[in-house]
Amino acid sequence: MEVKDFSEEINNKIERIKNRVLSGEISLLDIELVPIFEDLKDSLTIYNISKYSRTYKIAFHLLSQKFEELKIFLSYLDNQEKFLQFLKGNPRDIEIYHIFEDCWREPLIIDTLSFKFLEYSKDRLVDEKKEPLKIEFINKINLKENFLLEIPERKFTDKMMAFFNNIKDKLPCSYEEIFENELDQIKIFENFVYLLHLLQLGKIKYQKETNFLYL
Amino acid sequence: MNEITILMHLLSKKTNNSQIGATKEEILKTLNVKGKNKSIYFLDMIKNLSNYLEPLGLQVRFNPLNSYWYISFDPETTEMISANPFEGNPRLAATLYCTMICCFNSTGETTIQKIKEIRKKKGVLEDIKELEKKGFVNLAKSMNQVRLTPLIGYVLDLEKLFLKIALKIKN
Numbered sequence: 001m002e003v004k005d006f007s008e009e010i011n012n013k014i015e016r017i018k019n020r021v022l023s024g025e026i027s028l029l030d031i032e033l034v035p036i037f038e039d040l041k042d043s044l045t046i047y048n049i050s051k052y053s054r055t056y057k058i059a060f061h062l063l064s065q066k067f068e069e070l071k072i073f074l075s076y077l078d079n080q081e082k083f084l085q086f087l088k089g090n091p092r093d094i095e096i097y098h099i100f101e102d103c104w105r106e107p108l109i110i111d112t113l114s115f116k117f118l119e120y121s122k123d124r125l126v127d128e129k130k131e132p133l134k135i136e137f138i139n140k141i142n143l144k145e146n147f148l149l150e151i152p153e154r155k156f157t158d159k160m161m162a163f164f165n166n167i168k169d170k171l172p173c174s175y176e177e178i179f180e181n182e183l184d185q186i187k188i189f190e191n192f193v194y195l196l197h198l199l200q201l202g203k204i205k206y207q208k209e210t211n212f213l214y215l
Numbered sequence: 216m217n218e219i220t221i222l223m224h225l226l227s228k229k230t231n232n233s234q235i236g237a238t239k240e241e242i243l244k245t246l247n248v249k250g251k252n253k254s255i256y257f258l259d260m261i262k263n264l265s266n267y268l269e270p271l272g273l274q275v276r277f278n279p280l281n282s283y284w285y286i287s288f289d290p291e292t293t294e295m296i297s298a299n300p301f302e303g304n305p306r307l308a309a310t311l312y313c314t315m316i317c318c319f320n321s322t323g324e325t326t327i328q329k330i331k332e333i334r335k336k337k338g339v340l341e342d343i344k345e346l347e348k349k350g351f352v353n354l355a356k357s358m359n360q361v362r363l364t365p366l367i368g369y370v371l372d373l374e375k376l377f378l379k380i381a382l383k384i385k386n
Contacts, residue, residue, distance in 0.1 A: 021281075029322045082380050083316045087333060096312045097305035099383065103376045104300070106293045107235050107369050108273055108286040110227040 006043050007051040010036060014058050028066045033059070163194040164203060171204070172214035218246060222264050226275065226286045232350035233364035236278070236285030280368035287369070300349060300370065310334060310342035311351060311367075318363040325361050 013036065020026045036059050044052050086099075167178055178195065182188050195213075198204040205214050225237040225245060237245075242260075243253055261284065265275040272292040277284055288296065301308040313334040317325035331339045343361055346352045353362045367373075 027323045082377060082384060083312075083319070084333075085384055086380050087313070087316065093305040093309040096309040097301060099312070099376065099379055100301065100308050100371070101299065102290070102294070103372045103379065104293060105276070105290075105370055105372055106288045106296055108227050108288060109229045109235060110223070 005048045005051060006039060007048060007055040010039055010055050011058060014055075014062055017062065028062070028069045031066070033063055033066060036062075160194040160197055163191055164198055168215065172212050175206070175211050175213055178213065218260060219264055219267060221246060222260060223286070226264075226284055233366035233369075234281070234283065235369055236283040238282055239284065242284065276369075278365055278368035279373075280363070281365035283365065283369075285369060306336075307342055307345055309336075310339060311346055314343070314346065314352060314361060315363065315367065318361070323362055326359055327361060328359075330361065 179188050229235045272289050274289050276287050313330050317329045347354045350366045
């Protein structure tokens with residue numbers, strides 16, 4: 001049996017209608033929705049029912065919106081009578097002008113905002129948060145050979161966090177202040193490596209202009 | 216940068232002459248809001264933004280003609296900055312009034328002929344062209360079909376207008 005699937009086509013058709021309505025080009029009341037439901041009904045089979053149920057939901061949503069518009073339109077009909085009734089009294093132009101008074105609104109338009117900056121900031125905000133970088137500890141394997149570099153007894157992350165806990169109360173402070181009490185060059189180098197990792201993980205931040213480290 | 220900054224940008228941007236702000240769908244998409252509670256979240260955001268803006272003399276509003284959310288100055292501030300687009304031109308205001316009657320009567324579109332019938336004045340076509348320049352209507356190339364743009368929903372408080380007319384008739 002031939003499997004017909006027009007769900008994508010119907011979805012696109014609905015999307016086009018929505019866009020035209022949102023742009024103010026047409027009203028939903030101008031659109032005939034029956035053909036969409038007929039297309040759905042005519043091409044529905046047990047093979048495409050899964051996709052079609054989603055399409056049906058979208059089409060039904062559009063139909064609900066059309067009912068809403070119809071309700072608004074019907075409520076306007078009464079107002080329409082009032083509009084006409086007022087006009088039947090042959091008001092002068094100035095009288096109509098005064099009717100509009102106090103009814104005007106001024107929309108707030110900010111064109112001067114830097115769109116590039118906002119786009120950039122928006123992208124940063126909506127980007128899914130990435131998992132923080134994890135440093136996996138390498139397991140020590142017993143080998144006969146001797147190597148120059150030995151794996152330390154404590155995990156790197158533990159040592160780094162111990163360093164972080166040690167300095168966090170000092171922050172914010174200058175870069176030099178972090179190492180000022182340490183005389184051992186090897187220890188300074190080790191701490192410097194931890195600092196680099198902490199900066200990369202974002203646990204500590206650095207301001208280049210003032211040479212300050214802060215949380 | 217937070218949700219309010221983005222909402223301010225979305226609701227105060229002008230896409231074209233008759234399109235200001237953003238739809239609910241656009242706002243939710245931009246803020247990456249998903250899930251079954253997104254409508255509740257959306258209304259919460261709008262409510263919170265409205266509370267923030269109130270002391271600044273601004274209001275969050277909804278244009279029923281195109282379902283766009285936007286920001287406008289509150290009535291007091293509007294009065295101060297004089298937002299009347301027909302200042303000193305009652306003739307144009309009267310033609311717009313007649314155009315609105317005709318368009319509301321036929322789901323948004325009408326003909327020059329119908330407007331002329333109720334306006335009962337000469338120069339209707341010139342007025343319509345002027346209204347088109349101001350962004351209130353679209354005039355078809357055939358110079359016959361006229362359609363209201365969503366702009367009227369942004370700059371005019373339709374509910375207040377209906378109320379004023381109802382009171383006028385009653386008196």
